[in-house]
Each structure stands twice: as structure tokens, then as C-alpha cells.
Amino acid sequence: MKIVNDYETVIGLEIHAQMSTQSKMFCGCPTRFGEEPNTQTCPVCIGMPGVLPVINKLALEFTIKTGVALGCKISPFSRFARKNYFYPDLPKGYQISQYELPICEGGFVTLLVDDDEGGERRINLTRIHMEEDAGKNIHEGAGSFSYVDLNRAGVPLMEIVSEPDIKTPKEAAAYVRKIRTILRYLKVCDGNMEEGSLRCDANVSLRPQGVKELGVKTEIKNINSFKFIEKALEYEIQRQKRILNEGGRIIQETRLWNTTTGMTESMRSKEEAHDYRYFPEPDLVPLIVDEGWIAQIRKEIPELPDDKRQRFINDYRLPPYDAEFLVAEEVAADYFEDTVRLGSNPKDVSNWMMGEMMRLAKEKGKSDVPPVMPAHLNGLIKLVADGTINLKTAKIVFEDMFNTGKSAEELVKEKGLVQISDVGQLETTVEAVITENPNETARYKAGETKLTGFFVGEVMKKTKGKANPKAVNEILRRLLG
């Protein structure tokens, strides 16, 4: 038996993104999440007899906008199709989707490669199409009943299908992050994976290095967080590798990611796969999209993360890493620019954002709006720059700002944190420290100069951290030297 260790992984992703429209895809019902079951429904989305779907124009606009932003070809003529299968959460017995003629074809996203050369990877898209979401089956409570909640039935979805261009689980996660960022920039999807606004299925196959033909693939469903994208794919790749190395064959099947066991489990084989019996939706006329509308939508597209990153690098002289971090969320990028516009040094701002702000946000829970206003961060940076407070104090002040929403100036004044730079005052303190620590003084004088830190620390203790460290160093050198 020949063991091939050198497999190439081939991954393609299908992302389902719920669109941030107020109303559903084919009726006027609201799309709010977390409401009482079956309160956001009407005869149309419940699939009552005799009702008809009417296209939500905004959902169409959102999909076109996404297509334009991702470089897709927008089809002037496309149509909806019915995907037929029975399931209690699918009230009509079919899902209105697109099949043969999707609204967007082609397109791509660019990922930064995590190497030293700063290279890029282009992941091509197959298509983007529109469809309606299904409801939810609820299996809880005593008794032999299951329940169906149709609040989600009919919520507009975009399905973004990639080519099998993705090579690693890490790249897959980066791809989903990138799509999410772009969707959020476009304000067409909130990208909330916990609430299911963004969901992802993965097609995975392996082939020996250098082989052209694709291997047999499996489809993994139910990957509902970034963490699990990588985990599920890593597990599945190892599973396939093991089978292949043991001389086995991969079975084409749909597998379910089990978050509890950390494994993928067989859901149904190719033979058991549904025959969806797609056919054109006769209740909806074909979609004719004219150039003028596409041009107008194109104008409404904001600066996208790739362009913004390049601009940040060029205009603010930021390292690529900083720029990439800042543009991942538009609110962060805007916050950065708002603060810089007030006069702060760009690198100082990005340092604060990537350091203290991230740390506190992680500790205290996520918030879309930074609790520290740009003007307050700018004020803090100014206080450090002009020597009013030192960096150590500034970190304390920042945390206070984060917690209270007060300005740096206010907090520094309130707590008397102004840095002590007065030489006379500092000399007195340094002298006291020297007197109190005759041992260390002797050792220092004997050449153990690394004790400088000890003396500075003692001075800081006495001044509650407010001493200007530069001045203290100078005085120490002078008095001990």
C-alpha cells in the first residue's frame, strides 16, 4: 500500500447571508430576530392556499450591490426557481430560490496571505443568488410533539458560492471573515453568526499533490461560528486523509458538524440525496435588471476594505498589519480616522485601538460603538505627547475612560494624575528613596547599574506613578553617579 502524505486540500464554501431588510423576501412581514414564535407571519410566508409571492425590491438591490462590490457579472435576465422538498419548516413544500439563471455570476475576493512577502490570494466566486430562508423546527419540552416556528420563513438570503479555490481551513476562515466584512460595509447583512445571519456549508476534498482531477468531496453543514470553520475542516481533512491512507475511498455525502463531539457525522449519502426537482417559479416573472439601475447602485457602494486598507497604508503610513486590523470593521476604521482628524498621530491611535481598546473590549464584552469617544482618545494622546501624564498613567486613564465615558482631561484633573516633572520636588523624593535604601545604594555604586529600575519603581510608588520617568532617571544618575 502506498501512503501519500502529501495531499492537496480543495475547499469550496457556500455562505448563506440573511439580508438586513425590514421585510421578508416575498411578503411584508418583519424580519426581526428573537420574537415570539409565529408572530412575524402572514398567509404568504405560512404558505396558505392561493397566496402569491411578490419580490422584495430592496433584497434584489442588496444582492446586486453585493454582486457589484464583489466584481460579479450582474445578469440582465435572471429568474427564480422552486426547490422542492418536504420538511415541516418549509411551509410551501418548496423553497423559492434561483437555479439556472442566478442574479450574479463570477466575482472574487482577495485575501492577504499570512507570509512575509505580503502576498495576496484571489478566491473566485461561482455565483450569488437570492432565496428565502426556511423556518425552524423546535424540539423541546415534554411530549412527543415538535413545534414549528415560521418567523424566519421567507427572510431574504443571499447564497454566495465560491469556486473550489480555498486550500486550507485557515484560508477558509479568512475568506468567510472577508465576505462578512464586505457585507457589513455594504450594510446588506449584519454578519451575526450566533443569530444565524451568516451560515456556512463547506465542500471538502483531497487529491495527491500534482494530480489534476478533484477527489470525491463531502459537504459539511451546520458550521455556525468562525471557530468551527477551522475546526470542522481540520477534522474532516484528517478524516479523509486517514481513509485514503488506509486505502479506503471517500463516499460522496453530506456530513454534519457536531459541536459537542468536535467531529463530522454522516447525514445522508449521495444515494439518499434529495432530488429537488428544480423548475422555474411560475408565480414570478423573470427579473429584468437594467444597466441604469446597476450604475446607480454602483455609485452607492462605499469605500471597501481593500481600498481602505491601501489608503490607510499610503495616507497614514500605517504598517499593513495595523491597516488590516483597522479596516476589518468599518466602525473601527471610521473611529480611527475620526481620531486622527482631531490631530492625533495615526500610529498612536492604532496602537491604542489594537492594544488597550481591544483588551478592554474583550474583557468587558463586545460593543459595536467604542465607549471611548474619538475626542477623548485624542485628548489622552495629547496629554501623553505634551508630557502631562506618562504612558503608564495613560493606560489607567484609558481604562477609566472606557468605564466612565469621561474625558482624559477630566479624569486626570479629578484624580490628580498630572505627571510630576518639577525637578526640585522629584529630587526630594529621590533623595528620600536613596536614604531609605542604603543597601541598594551601595550595590549600585559598586557597579550594579541595573538597579536603576528598582529606584525608579520606588520613586513611582511614592508619587503614585505620576513621576516623569525621564526626569527621575536623570536625577538618579546625577545623585548616585
Add this chain to the structure above:
Amino acid sequence: MELFRLTIAEAAGLISKNELTPLALTESVMGRIGALDSLVGAYITVTKDIAMEQAGRLSAGSGNSPLHGIPMAIKDNMCVKGVRTTCASKILENFIPPYESTVTTKLHEAGYCLTGKTNLDEFAMGSSTENSGFFTTKNPWDITRAPGGSSGGSAAAVAADMCIAAIGSDTGGSIRQPASFCGVVGLKPTYGLVSRFGLVAFASSLDQIGPITKTVEDAAIVLNAIAGGDNRDSTSAHNAIPDYTASMSGDLQGINLQGIKIGIPEEYFIDGMDREVEAAVRAAIGEMRRLGAEVVSIKLPHTAYAVAAYYIIATSEASSNLARYDGVKYGMRVSGSDLISTYMETRAKGFGQEVKRRIMLGTYALSSGYYDAYYKKAQQVRTLIKRDFDEAFKLVDVIATPTSPTTAFKIGEKADDPLQMYLSDIFTISVNLAGVPAISIPCGFDSGGLPVGLQLIGRHFDEAVILKAGHAYERSAGWYERRPSI
């Protein structure tokens, strides 16, 4: 005077002159239903209370719509809020829609009074009402015979004066064929002229709602009320709607068909067609020529493929449209041991034979591997058939054919032979595939005293010309005066 015998035009004239009240007219019609419907079986649900309440609120006088106070029946596959809508299926036996169809909303605005919901072949699948999940409607001309279908209840109700007019739906002939069998007028409008919102779908790309009436003028009056674009039906057309009664003066002398060119398709006068039907239709064409129409022979070369294409497209759409009846949300549920068996038991018990047959045909036609050979091919044939009509209408204004190859057949005669039953729609099906409008008008009787129907087909959205020609022929020939003696 037997008020129930009135046409809409006659009743509206009397009501506007304050010589008749909506209540008196409705009482008369409801009385007729009470006396006759146990024999005919036109209605699944009689809504006497609603009709009387509606009529009671309407007063006589001028300035109203011609449908003001007119008692009308609705085929039981159109939703009326709060009124049981069954589609003649056990699976919807107790379904009460919480919404109103656009067509009945418009009729309501025009002041109609709802006499009830009429019988049909289950989910409008059939040509005799024998496929009703509840009972078979009898033909008022001969109660041993079928009234046609699927709108057999509506046609029988009009013929037996158990309503002044009725609404039907037509997917492959379901308005025109029963109108022909029952000796009344049935109009299938252009696809998209009347909103389908609230019409329980059989085959979405073919279904169209239309009037069944005692005269052509009445059909025009009803069409005036129900035609027009609807934002709730994406397939409805937002065209300007003309006054369809414009060409219908009461003046018999003024009637003529000068300047109208009528085409007779060779393919529709086939071997095996009932000779009496052919004779009646040819006589009617002669009458129209006498009225000034120019009559020419035309070709509709793809006619032979229409029935096959129709039964693929219609069943494919039906297999999907009827998937929602699964016992989960509304309607009948037969609980099984698990989800799959609940689906199977519910649908096995809820649907009748013909509906199951069509669901299976359609499911097969759409299946992976067969789609191209069946559904796609059928759609290509449909395009060719549509093109046949486009070509023909470059030469003529109206196409005249028989509505059905036979007069009303005996109940039970074809019930066990679905293929024979399908062929009774052979002359009506192409019209649905092409989406053009067509009307069936009584054009005589066979030796057994059963009515024969003449079908006049028009261009897309040119209902006006077939109504005009139909009205001229009807007034001139006078068959509408003969009524069943039931």
C-alpha cells in the same frame, strides 16, 4: 316574474330604476337554490346568510355598478375570508381562509352578493366534476350527464338560474368546457388580465379566473369588474382596461361583424369529432359570415402536441403547488408514527385518485434526468404553440373552433378512462398554453337537446374583439333564449 331568470344586464337595469331591490333578487335566487340544488348539486357551500346580509345593506337606485346587488357564485377554489374554501378536496374540507382573493374583493367593491361556493373537480383537475372529493354536479339539461369541469358547479348554477352569474377558473378549459356543456357563456381572459391572488393554484402559469354568465354582455360586465393589475400577483398585467361592454348596444339592427376577420383552423376539425357538434359550429361560422365577418382558413400546426405538453407542464406545476398540503399547518392531518408516515397518510387519505395521478406525473416529469426530456421539451412546444397563434393573429382577428369535441357525456362514462377525459379539453388547452383569451358561447343543440359551444379565441389582451363578435353572434342566433327545463 321569476327574478332568478334575469341576466345581470336586466337585473342591473331594474335595480337602477328602483324597480327591483337587491334583497328581492337575492331572495329569489336563494329560493331557487333551496328548491333545485339538492337535485343539481352545484354548491359545496351555500352562503345564504351572507348573501341576504349583503343584499340587505344594498339599496336600489341609479349610479351604482352593474354588479350592485347581483347574486353571484364563486368556484370553491377562490378564497373568501371567513368562508370555507375546500377546492372540493377532503384535505381542505374544513379550511377557512383568513384572507380574501383579489377577484372577490373587486366583486365585493362592485356590490355583489355571495350565493355560495360551487363544486369542482378536486383542485380543478378534471373535466366533469366527477373528481370532486364530495359529490358530482349534474348537468341541468340532463341530470344523468356531467356538467363538464372543472368549473362544473359554477356552470350548472348559472344554467339552472341558481345564481345570476358565477366565477370560474380555467387552466386547460375549465371555464369554457363546462360553459359549453351547460349552454352558458364562459370567458377565459388573457393570462395576467385577472389577478390570481387568492385562487388556489393548480398550474400557476396556466390558471386564469373568468366569468360564467347567461349572456356575452354579462361576461363583459363581470370582466369590467374583475380585470386589472394587482400588486399581490406579480404575473398580473398593469394594462389600461377598456370598457368591455362598449360594443354592446341593445340595438339588433346595429349588429354586424364588418371588418372582422375570422380564422378557422384546419387542425380543429378532426376525424372522430361529433358530427352534430361540427355542424352546429359550422352553422355558427356561417352566421358570423352573414353578419359581415370575413372567414378564412388558417393553420395552427403544433395543435397535435398541445395535450401532451399541457399534461406535462400542468402536472409539473401541480406537483409543486400541492406540496403544501402536508398536514402540518392547516387542513386534514392523519397522524402517523413519525413525520414521513404523517405526510404519507395525510396525503393518501386527503387527495383523490386524479390529484394523486397528476402529482405523480408531475413529480416524474421534473425528476433529475427526465427534466430535459419532459418539462423542458414541453416548454419548447409551448413556445411553438404560442408562435402558431402569433402567426395566425397576423392574418385574422378571431379564431373560431368548437369548445369541446362532444356535448355533455354521461356521468361515469369517462370516469375510468383518464385519457378520454383529457381529450375532452383538446380544443381548449392550446389557448391556455398560449395565454390568449377565449370565450365559449352556446351555438345550438344536438339531437338529444344538449347544448353545443362555439369557442372564439382572440389576441393577447384583445378580449374586446371576441366579446364583440360573440355578442353579435349570440344576439343574432338567439340560442341564449333557450333554457333548461329543470
